[in-house]
Amino acid sequence: MLLRVDADSARPLYDQVAASIRADILAGALAPGDRLPPARDVAGALEINQHTVLHAYQRLRDEGLIDLRRGRGAVIAASAAPLAELAHDIDVLVRKAAALGVSAETLAGIVHSHRGDRSDHRTPEENQEVSP
Numbered sequence: 001m002l003l004r005v006d007a008d009s010a011r012p013l014y015d016q017v018a019a020s021i022r023a024d025i026l027a028g029a030l031a032p033g034d035r036l037p038p039a040r041d042v043a044g045a046l047e048i049n050q051h052t053v054l055h056a057y058q059r060l061r062d063e064g065l066i067d068l069r070r071g072r073g074a075v076i077a078a079s080a081a082p083l084a085e086l087a088h089d090i091d092v093l094v095r096k097a098a099a100l101g102v103s104a105e106t107l108a109g110i111v112h113s114h115r116g117d118r119s120d121h122r123t124p125e126e127n128q129e130v131s132p
């Protein structure tokens with residue numbers, strides 16, 4: 001795992017650290033059960049504050065991508081497993097759209113409209129109206 005940060009970027013350092021780890025998960029370079037290096041080691045290697053790395057780890061925990069446990073450190077969560085497959089599916093979709101001449105903006109609009117139309121993908125329980 002190679003973490004990269006750009007100190008000159010307007011993007012916060014913790015967000016850059018989290019994005020780098022997230023990208024490794026999506027690429028399949030990190031799999032469920034893999035341990036992340038201790039925050040102290042990452043901070044030393046990147047020459048940033050240890051709390052910045054901990055903030056990144058907490059953000060990834062909140063996204064369900066890693067588990068943080070005392071004594072165990074940071075470990076890639078089992079719930080991260082489908083992401084590499086999803087990233088592959090997205091890559092295939094983007095390539096197919098490009099081959100068909102569909103712009104990135106149009107594809108993003110299509111995806112967004114499908115995300116917004118969730119009523120077709122709900123379970124019967126989710127479609128029931130809640131009484132006040």
